[in-house]
Amino acid sequence: MARIDPRNSTQYWWDRHLTGLSLLCADFTTHEYPPHTHEALVVAVTEQGGSIVRSRGQIEQATPSTLFVFNPAEPHAGWMGWSEHWKYRSMYLTREALDEVAHGLGIESVPYFTRNTFGDPDLIEAFRAMHVAIEEGRDVFRERELLIGSFGRLFRRHGSGGGRITPAPRDRVLLARVTEHMRADYASDLRLEDLATSVGLTTFQLIGLFKRTVGLTPHAYLTQIRLGIACRQLRHSPIIAEVATAVGFYDQSALNKHFKRCYGITPLQFARAAAA
DSSP states (O other): OOOOOGGGGOOOOOSSSOTTEEEEEEEESSOEEEEEOOSSEEEEEEEEEOEEEEETTEEEEEOTTOEEEEOTTOOEEEEOTTOSOEEEEEEEEOHHHHHHHHHHHTOSSOOBOSOSEEOOHHHHHHHHHHHHHHHHTOOHHHHHHHHHHHHHHHHHHHOBSSOOOOOOOOOHHHHHHHHHHHHHSTTSOOOHHHHHHHTTOOHHHHHHHHHHHTSSOHHHHHHHHHHHHHHHHHTTOOOHHHHHHHTTOSSHHHHHHHHHHHHSSOHHHHHHHHHO
């Protein structure tokens, strides 16, 4: 009998992010997909166990070390085969969503994939992290960054045809303008694409610009700004929840997570030490 959590099979329609993107989390002990197609581009990451997939007359295995990609309207089938457990995450991008991703990458059309499987460890982890972030829905800026960054790497490394993704310029003047914007509006609902547009870049170019010049993604840089200001505020206010929202974090738990990861202590421990 197949087991699938209906809460995780919900489609996530994006008005604040991207219209036409849906996500699926599945956990099977036995299941078989007959030959079928999707109108969307499909990207799937196996987290545990695996399955057997048939596409283009070939039979391949879906495992945690493979990324599966199916072009829109490409027939494929799948079944458990050797595995007793198949846990995976998949995402589906319709034409509308693909057009938005292409715009974020600065290309006119997305590429076609001449293969269905790719053994690319860091790309597999990037798509898994992106899927988890979108499912949690707690940080729109990071979700958008992961989306554009992951698909940009997928298209550049493995796509055939489509447009050329132009690299970000190595221009510290542009970086200074963006970081000044971040420092001025750190507590607001900043959007990655708005920051890119403000300096005449695509979102993918902006991500590349940050990685080339400061070695961080835009989201990581913004997080550091918010944490620094949180430290100053925690010296005067022990109410962690208020500080979290005041500096732009989703909630107190988000501040706790980033604060401890960066400084090794919790915001409360920091506030008590500052008071002492």
